[in-house]
Amino acid sequence: MDDFTAEQSTATRLRHATAMLSSEGPSSVDLAPYPELIYLDWTDYCNASCFFCPRSFNEYEKQIGGKGEFVPFAKLKKLERVLSSVKYFGISSSIGEPLLHPELQQILQWLYEINPKITIRATTNGTALTAEKAAWFAGHLDWLSVSLNAGNGEAHMRDMFPQLAARGIDAGKRWELHLRHIGEFIAALPAADRPRIRLNMIAYRHNTKDIVDFVRVVERVGCLHATISNIVVHPHIVDWSLYGVRDLYNEAVDKACELGARLGIRVDAPRFYTSIKPVMLDLEKACREPINVAYINRAKFSAPCCQWTEEVIAQDVYSDDEGFDRYWNQDVFRRLRQKRDSQSCRVCNLTRVFDETSFHFSAYLKKQLIASGQLSDKHSKSDYPEQQLVRVCVESRLDLPSIRHTLLRLNVPVEMAEQIESLGVAALPALEQACWDAFKTIDVPAEGNDICLAAPFLGIGWGPPIHDPVNKVSARWIGGAQAASIFVRVQPGLDCMMCLTIAYPTELERRLQVQVCGRPIETWFSRDEAGRAMIGAFVPADLMSTHDGRLWVRVACLDADGAPAAGLLSLARVSLSQETKIVVPLERLLAEKDALLGQQALRVRQLEQLFAEHAASLEQQLVRATKLEQLLAEKDLRASELERLLAEQGVLGSQLEQALAEKGVLRAEKDVLLEQQVPPSVEQPEQQVSECKSQIGGKILQVTDDSQSPKVTAPRRNMMTWLRR
Numbered sequence: 001m002d003d004f005t006a007e008q009s010t011a012t013r014l015r016h017a018t019a020m021l022s023s024e025g026p027s028s029v030d031l032a033p034y035p036e037l038i039y040l041d042w043t044d045y046c047n048a049s050c051f052f053c054p055r056s057f058n059e060y061e062k063q064i065g066g067k068g069e070f071v072p073f074a075k076l077k078k079l080e081r082v083l084s085s086v087k088y089f090g091i092s093s094s095i096g097e098p099l100l101h102p103e104l105q106q107i108l109q110w111l112y113e114i115n116p117k118i119t120i121r122a123t124t125n126g127t128a129l130t131a132e133k134a135a136w137f138a139g140h141l142d143w144l145s146v147s148l149n150a151g152n153g154e155a156h157m158r159d160m161f162p163q164l165a166a167r168g169i170d171a172g173k174r175w176e177l178h179l180r181h182i183g184e185f186i187a188a189l190p191a192a193d194r195p196r197i198r199l200n201m202i203a204y205r206h207n208t209k210d211i212v213d214f215v216r217v218v219e220r221v222g223c224l225h226a227t228i229s230n231i232v233v234h235p236h237i238v239d240w241s242l243y244g245v246r247d248l249y250n251e252a253v254d255k256a257c258e259l260g261a262r263l264g265i266r267v268d269a270p271r272f273y274t275s276i277k278p279v280m281l282d283l284e285k286a287c288r289e290p291i292n293v294a295y296i297n298r299a300k301f302s303a304p305c306c307q308w309t310e311e312v313i314a315q316d317v318y319s320d321d322e323g324f325d326r327y328w329n330q331d332v333f334r335r336l337r338q339k340r341d342s343q344s345c346r347v348c349n350l351t352r353v354f355d356e357t358s359f360h361f362s363a364y365l366k367k368q369l370i371a372s373g374q375l376s377d378k379h380s381k382s383d384y385p386e387q388q389l390v391r392v393c394v395e396s397r398l399d400l401p402s403i404r405h406t407l408l409r410l411n412v413p414v415e416m417a418e419q420i421e422s423l424g425v426a427a428l429p430a431l432e433q434a435c436w437d438a439f440k441t442i443d444v445p446a447e448g449n450d451i452c453l454a455a456p457f458l459g460i461g462w463g464p465p466i467h468d469p470v471n472k473v474s475a476r477w478i479g480g481a482q483a484a485s486i487f488v489r490v491q492p493g494l495d496c497m498m499c500l501t502i503a504y505p506t507e508l509e510r511r512l513q514v515q516v517c518g519r520p521i522e523t524w525f526s527r528d529e530a531g532r533a534m535i536g537a538f539v540p541a542d543l544m545s546t547h548d549g550r551l552w553v554r555v556a557c558l559d560a561d562g563a564p565a566a567g568l569l570s571l572a573r574v575s576l577s578q579e580t581k582i583v584v585p586l587e588r589l590l591a592e593k594d595a596l597l598g599q600q601a602l603r604v605r606q607l608e609q610l611f612a613e614h615a616a617s618l619e620q621q622l623v624r625a626t627k628l629e630q631l632l633a634e635k636d637l638r639a640s641e642l643e644r645l646l647a648e649q650g651v652l653g654s655q656l657e658q659a660l661a662e663k664g665v666l667r668a669e670k671d672v673l674l675e676q677q678v679p680p681s682v683e684q685p686e687q688q689v690s691e692c693k694s695q696i697g698g699k700i701l702q703v704t705d706d707s708q709s710p711k712v713t714a715p716r717r718n719m720m721t722w723l724r725r
């Protein structure tokens with residue numbers, strides 16, 4: 001779209017650019033690093049005629065007197081140097097269908113050869129996609145966005161291929177074939193590439209009702225990601241903008257996102273009354289266009305960024321191998337890399353948000369809309385008159401789209417919501433009361449009592465919706481007041497059991513209190529098979545008939561003092577089941593039993609955990625006991641060896657003892673013998689010694705002849721002892 005703006009440049013701009021092109025190029029020493037992303041707009045040819053596309057409403061083919069053209073592969077080869085270094089290659093045409101390039105397969109093969117890590121980003125109308133082409137992209141996809149733009153065959157043909165309708169082609173059959181080809185393309189991709197495909201739908205005033213069907217189609221073709229973008233209107237369709245149907249569009253988006261989450265599909269769709277304009281913008285972070293991103297088109301002139309409003313830049317990238325370097329290093333690029341201070345930067349709409357009129361139509365068309373009364377006068381002063389109210393709502397965790405939906409449905413003046421701007425959550429009680437008063441008067445049917453809180457419903461005080469396609473959960477936060485209401489009508493004659501499902505467990509789940517028509521209701525807490533907390537309650541029979549089945553259900557998370565509790569809680573749904581008088585008490589019994597069983601199951605789980613812990617410690621003890629036993633056995637073995645050794649020693653000992661005893665006997669005998677041979681007196685020592693000498697067979701005994709001395713006996717005894725040994 002932005003290159004299209006460039007196409008419309010004035011003759012002055014062209015002259016300026018031509019002059020730049022003829023100036024001398026930069027020297028190779030100070031060339032800027034190559035970008036990491038190149039968008040290459042290589043065609044103005046297209047097989048579709050989308051009513052919203054400038055190619056159609058500007059009658060482009062008539063203007064150029066032809067169908068459009070493609071930059072041939074031979075010319076693209078001049079970009080080899082830069083393309084072999086980039087990370088991403090963006091195939092996107094401003095007014096053409098890029099995947100219809102007749103040399104696409106060869107170009108992609110060449111790209112993968114010169115840059116094996118390159119990944120592709122592509123926006124396509126999808127008509128060229130088939131199962132065979134999946135191999136062309138396999139392993140090289142960053143993302144591929146298919147502009148399907150419709151939820152059914154009629155809308156697809158009407159909005160994108162009116163020329164085929166004029167030829168009498170069957171819209172339904174064509175649609176089926178188109179979806180089959182897209183589905184086969186996705187299925188033939190490697191599993192890792194499939195989530196990189198997304199289907200886009202342009203939403204405008206007259207197709208918001210198709211948004212939910214579009215999500216179903218996304219699921220049908222096996223895609224996991226749906227995106228909804230807004231139409232940017234042109235003078236022929238000035239009142240087709242979503243801006244005129246903001247609440248209707250928001251409702252459709254809420255339904256689509258809820259369905260998407262249930263189907264496991266991510267749905268990216270902006271909503272009105274939710275955007276916050278950034279106060280400060282860090283341009284260096286927010287915009288990397290002239291530094292990391294380069295735009296190249298098929299023409300001789302280009303722009304350094306997608307918001308360029310100044311003279312176009314001369315571009316001669318296909319003539320020789322240095323062409324891109326010359327283009328990328330022109331003065332304007334160099335200046336922008338040093339400082340983003342150009343006129344375009346100053347008016348750049350980088351901070352522009354979805355809620356601003358300029359996101360949907362030009363300032364010129366806005367004036368037309370105000371003049372024709374289709375846009376209120378307050379828009380003449382501001383592009384976003386609700387900005388402050390939305391900011392307060394977001395800061396107070398209140399979802400303004402949901403509040404507006406309730407007020408509009410109940411015919412309560414929607415301006416009442418503006419009180420939130422000055423009062424914050426303190427404005428809610430008056431809003432709730434006004435809604436309840438209105439609800440009591442309108443004739444809503446008693447149906448739809450399974451309320452999915454992420455989708456539109458009647459209620460006040462709720463925060464933004466949450467959509468979690470991975471876990472297939474949709475829910476809504478309770479708003480910043482920690483209290484929120486639902487207005488619902490049931491059959492007055494029947495008993496009613498209410499069940500509130502909490503989306504994600506939090507510390508607040510047991511703090512939830514329920515009131516019906518101002519009366520506190522006794523609740524019980526249980527969990528479903530998925531572990532989600534459920535709050536059950538019976539609505540007293542008298543309350544069912546007081547307002548002819550109309551109920552004001554109010555939930556609140558309060559602390560022990562009755563003040564709003566700190567924390568967050570989200571509810572997935574509120575179900576009200578009604579049966580005859582016999583069934584409901586039975587259901588209550590069942591519910592209580594379920595709750596009891598749930599508690600018991602929890603106790604069993606706790607006990608199991610305890611057992612498991614005990615078993616683990618017992619096992620450890622067993623291991624230690626076995627080790628001890630092993631040690632004991634080893635000890636026993638050593639002890640018995642010792643015993644055996646001791647026993648052997650004992651035998652030896654007794655043998656020794658015996659030998660000693662025998663020796664002793666011998667000695668005793670010897671002693672006796674010696675005693676007998678020793679004379680009773682020592683009067684004749686010399687004689688006795690000589691006698692002894694003769695008796696002991698020549699053994700020389702040294703004895704003293706000092707036998708009179710009292711010491712005589714000791715040496716002698718010594719000698720006897722010595723002899724005994």
Ligand SMILES: C[S@@+](CC[C@H](N)C(=O)[O-])C[C@H]1O[C@@H](n2cnc3c(N)ncnc32)[C@H](O)[C@@H]1O
Pocket residue numbers: 001046052053054092093094095096097098123124125146147149200202229230231232233
């Ligand atoms: C111009 S197309 C080029 C690629 C391809 N032919 C296609 O349609 O996907 C780029 C994107 O701009 C979208 N587009 C075209 N005109 C638009 C408009 N007036 N408002 C919003 N989006 C528009 C198209 O739907 C497409 O997703």
Ligand code: SF4
Pocket residue numbers: 046047048049050053054055056094095096097125147160
């Ligand atoms: S398919 Fe793309 S380029 Fe072709 S007319 Fe539609 S929007 Fe324009």
